[in-house]
Amino acid sequence: MLAKIHVTLKNGVLDPQGKAVNSALNDLGFKEVRNVQIGKYMEVLLDGVSESEAQKRVKEMCDKLLANTVIETYRFTLDSSKK
Amino acid sequence: MLAKIHVTLKNGVLDPQGKAVNSALNDLGFKEVRNVQIGKYMEVLLDGVSESEAQKRVKEMCDKLLANTVIETYRFTLDSSKK
Amino acid sequence: MKCGVVVFPGSNCDHDCYHVLKHVFGFDTRWIWHKDEDLGGLDLAVLPGGFSYGDYLRPGAIAKFSPIMKAVARHARDGGKVLGICNGFQILVEAGLLPGALMRNRSQKFVCKNAYVRVENADTPFTSECGGKRVMKVPIAHADGNYFIDPDDLGRITDNGQVVLRYCTPDGEVSEAANPNGSVQNIAGVVNEKKNVLGMMPHPERCSDPLWPDLDGQLIFKSLLHCA
């Protein structure tokens, strides 16, 4: 089972990285860029768990470690075709 | 137009961060975790560009700045519903 | 010797490099602002350590587009010398002036301490005073010093003598225990094919002022002087 997890900053939280990349892109001539947000993408491979179990466990992993829920939110999908 | 970009390490490039998170998860009792890979997820908001233009421009942004093609690959999708 | 220290937004070791070049070695040294477009007849351009553009996205990723980098590339192509230290090294690999990439340390943490490096090739303008696999004690201070290069290129740069510094024990043994950041084959510094561009993670400018007991960094600057 492969969990694909996106962790992004909550609304309104300053994203200094996104800001810097935004202005770098503008300076490089990509004037059409209006906003950039940078987050994390993780793939976690799980062994021998059912989909419903995985659902619960991955949520727990995110809450405990993968996301900093004070400033970040997360979402994930499960892909049971991957071993 | 919103470009959703995933930047991940190439195959064969050791992912020290993924490894560290993997063993942290194992230590926390998530014994079912077998592998973790960590990449970046970026959302770039573009003003007034057509889909085909965006396709070209975002690829250029990735090649030039958003990914380091020595170690990373990227893929992206475009969402024209976002302003 | 005419030297220039490039100041990027977020450069931190610019003053340190300037101080050592100018006041310890007496080189004719000046500042170069990253928005400048030429190097004005320098012998040596130094890209100092620090956090250019906050190291946001990837260290060196944004700085490689500063206007001055075109001039640095021209200077390198024409055989001028370029020394990139720490963040300077990261900028040089991002700009493609040196092979490989610098990734996050294996420990995931910033590390500031003394390291030992062995000089693998004394036949470069930066290391001519370091023959006999000289071991130097030089401070490191970085979070992204984990050198990566794919196996084919690794073979090529090794055969070419482009691997100039490797982390080692105080006795010069290149071992896993002496590797502070996970770099491939303990690589701490590389040169380009023509050997006029050196990138290194350790900070020679931090052990060159006689105010301190450790002075191994002087070897790099003395080599440059010797070659000039």
Next chain:
Amino acid sequence: MVKAHGLTPDEYRRILDLLGRAPNLTELGIFSVMWSEHCSYKSSRPLLKTLPTEGPRVLQGPGENAGIVDIGGGMAAVFKIESHNHPSFIEPHQGAATGVGGILRDIFTMGARPVALLDSLRFGDLSEPRTRYLLNGVVDGISSYGNCVGVPTVGGEIYFDSCYNGNILVNVFCLGLIKADKIFRGNAAGVGNAVIYVGSKTGRDGIHGASLLASSEFDETTEEKRPTVQVGDPFTEKLLLEACLEIMKHDWVVGVQDMGAAGLTSSSFEMAGRAGTGVELDLSKVPLREEGMTPYEILLSESQERMLFVVRQGHEADALAVFKKWDLNAAVIGRVTEGHSVKILHAGEIAAQLPVSAVVDGALALQRPSQRPQYLDSITELDLTGLKTPERGDEALKKLLAAPNIAGKRWVYEQYDHMVRLNTLILPGSDASVIRVPGAQKALAISADCNSRYCYLDPYQGAQIAVAECCRNVVCAGGEPIGVTNCLNFGSPERPEIMWQFEQAVLGMGDACRFLEIPIVSGNVSFYNETKGEAIFPTPTIAVVGLLEDQKRHCVQWFQKPGDLVALAGFSMEELGGSEYLKLTFDSCRGPVPNLDLPQEKKVQRFCLRSIREGLVSSAHDCSEGGLAVALAESCFTGPRLLGARIEMESTLRSDALMFGETQSRVLISFPRENKEALETLAREGGVEFSVLGSVEGERLTVRIDGEDYIEQDVRVLKKIWDESLERYGR
């Protein structure tokens, strides 16, 4: 709504009196933050007034962004310590990072270049996973911010005790250097002058971070719009730092203040208050990060990396050009006006208009009741006869060396760039760090200290000891203490027992500084460090700056040469109360704290400083937690070279008290044999007890007491225990 703003009915009545009308919502918000404990010091002010703040070197005492002390040769040292405890408990990485950012701005706002940081940290039990998470996050946050800005973090302190389980402490100290005639202050002087905003755009970060919570005007959706945690942007801070120091070279810069707690509100009101002027601001001109922000939100936002400048009329464009060079947002947002009020415009309307003095000086100073806490009745005595003395000290020594409060802090300071800018003459790992003054022969020694266990057992004496120990650390590095800053971390001032602790600690600190003749030039108070009625130990963190006229005459704590003699300056008493040994071996936190005899302390420090200045000693290390035995062991193995020592002592004290007791006013020194007589003479003249204990030799530490072996260990083994203990808790 008044209550939701954390104002009492009395305070609200006072607002009505001062204004002669009811405030609107924005104005109420302004009063609420400016009269909060954090900004107004309403509970602490009366006591802080008793502190000694003057001295011949003082160029700026408390009241400005930081204190300033003259170091001669036209140079001055600027320094302050500040807390970021609550934010760091909520989000350790960002909380600690923005703490570093805030204290840096306090220093460079005055025109000084920050040259060094210290961090003073307190965490709960390391066996708690939450503690380890907080520890890793805080260290990571400090490292990421300080390293990126390029200011070295050269030292600090770190303690663990269960009293901090629910309230960690993150105090950060910053030292800057300035030309004594180029000091900038937060003055909005000169009617017609421009008020310029520079730095990050304003977002909805941490509104009411400094005071209490929101108003009823906010609806349910507000929560998600209004993150309470501020995220630091060290890159912008670095640009701000360089731009500020560049612009301050011009004589048309009139005043500067950073936007810290209570953001634009406190900076504008305080600057007008100091200059006796008024200010008019147009909030429509403020660079905003988010859409639809109200005047209330703009005024109270605590977005980081922002400053307010007052620039002479006609030089607006010059100022903006400098900021543009550094890629910073900047805008002229107002003017200095006549009269004595701050007028806030937004979208062409008056959003607020308030008399400056009402806001800045109007807060009622509270005489909070104080009462000696009951717990003290039962824990201030210690019956030593009930405690069994071990035959030998080896096991106790090893146990102490592994204790997180004593073990080496390498795991922490290796994550900090402590060398950048090439000024760190003594790196972290010795009693105090030493920073050279570029372009001069001088150097400055800095240290931060507080043993809060002592303060819990006796806040008056504990605070005195914190001052004495901090000075002693600085002296051991060769510095003459010239200035103090402090960060007073306590529980809720609304509880009389806490007020009593606070009062005692302030009096103790003041008396010690007065006696040792060092002025307190800046500081910070952090109350409400308690969870569910459990307050932390009183923790008055002290930081001291010491001057070395000759930077070459600095001294380290570790032994230098085999053959050197080892001696103790000062004398040991049978004191185990409050010690780490008592806690570790007998699981007891009680007893009279070590005695502190200030005249004796002063004599020891003078002797120590003199012998370092005259080049007589090879090393000097103060005896603190773990006592003489730990000091000896550390002197053996903290240097670049491991060296053993052979020690012989005679004593009438219990051996464990002699070796592990924490008697104050003691310094362990080593020196070449030929200097013995000179040192003995100095000691005799200075009225200091001086006893040669043995010599530096071999690779083992052996201690014999009254002819019996007490400790006999391989120094390498001891070092390993001490060095590797803390990193086990790292991530």
